[in-house]
Amino acid sequence: MLAAMQFCSSCGKTLSLRIPEGDNTMRHVCDSCGAIHYQNPKIVVGCLPVYEGKILLCKRAIDPAYGKWTLPAGFMENGESLEAGAARETREEAEAEVRILRLHSVFSIPHIHQVHFFFLAEILDGRFGAGKETLEAKLVTAEEIPWDEIAFGSVRFALKRYLDAPHQMETHVDSYLKPQ
Numbered sequence: 001m002l003a004a005m006q007f008c009s010s011c012g013k014t015l016s017l018r019i020p021e022g023d024n025t026m027r028h029v030c031d032s033c034g035a036i037h038y039q040n041p042k043i044v045v046g047c048l049p050v051y052e053g054k055i056l057l058c059k060r061a062i063d064p065a066y067g068k069w070t071l072p073a074g075f076m077e078n079g080e081s082l083e084a085g086a087a088r089e090t091r092e093e094a095e096a097e098v099r100i101l102r103l104h105s106v107f108s109i110p111h112i113h114q115v116h117f118f119f120l121a122e123i124l125d126g127r128f129g130a131g132k133e134t135l136e137a138k139l140v141t142a143e144e145i146p147w148d149e150i151a152f153g154s155v156r157f158a159l160k161r162y163l164d165a166p167h168q169m170e171t172h173v174d175s176y177l178k179p180q
């Protein structure tokens with residue numbers, strides 16, 4: 001479950017892999033400076049932006065899933081809140097300013113060490129565009145969602161749950177892809 005790590009980012013010496021005293025999990029440990037390099041899940045934040053009953057989707061201009069449709073989302077940065085990160089990603093990928101309404105879905109993906117948070121958000125003034133990582137952004141009705149061309153399971157989950165029960169918050173653990 002650990003990503004490969006060879007050298008200590010504090011002192012540059014070679015790391016060893018063992019369970020530190022008082023712990024119960026394998027860690028990369030530096031025997032030279034004593035640093036323990038913990039690895040924890042990454043947080044992905046995004047929005048389900050809506051405007052006048054339609055949902056904003058972005059066509060990805062980058063890999064993975066180049067050319068597939070997604071909701072604006074990306075890795076949370078240090079120093080920001082979940083909401084601020086979701087709004088920033090929406091600004092960057094869809095050139096839209098949003099008002100966050102509420103947390104909409106949480107999706108755990110243990111095998112790739114990620115947790116995704118999607119917020120329901122309202123697009124202010126209805127303006128949006130294609131940011132650097134986006135080929136095209138567009139507002140779609142429920143009937144127009146291109147289900148066969150959705151980039152990620154967590155995006156499909158967020159969209160489905162929104163259409164099923166727009167006022168409910170949902171959580172899900174992705175279990176269809178188990179680690180070996």
Ligand SMILES: [Zn+2]
Pocket residue numbers: 008009010011012013030031032033034035
């Ligand atoms: Zn070290």
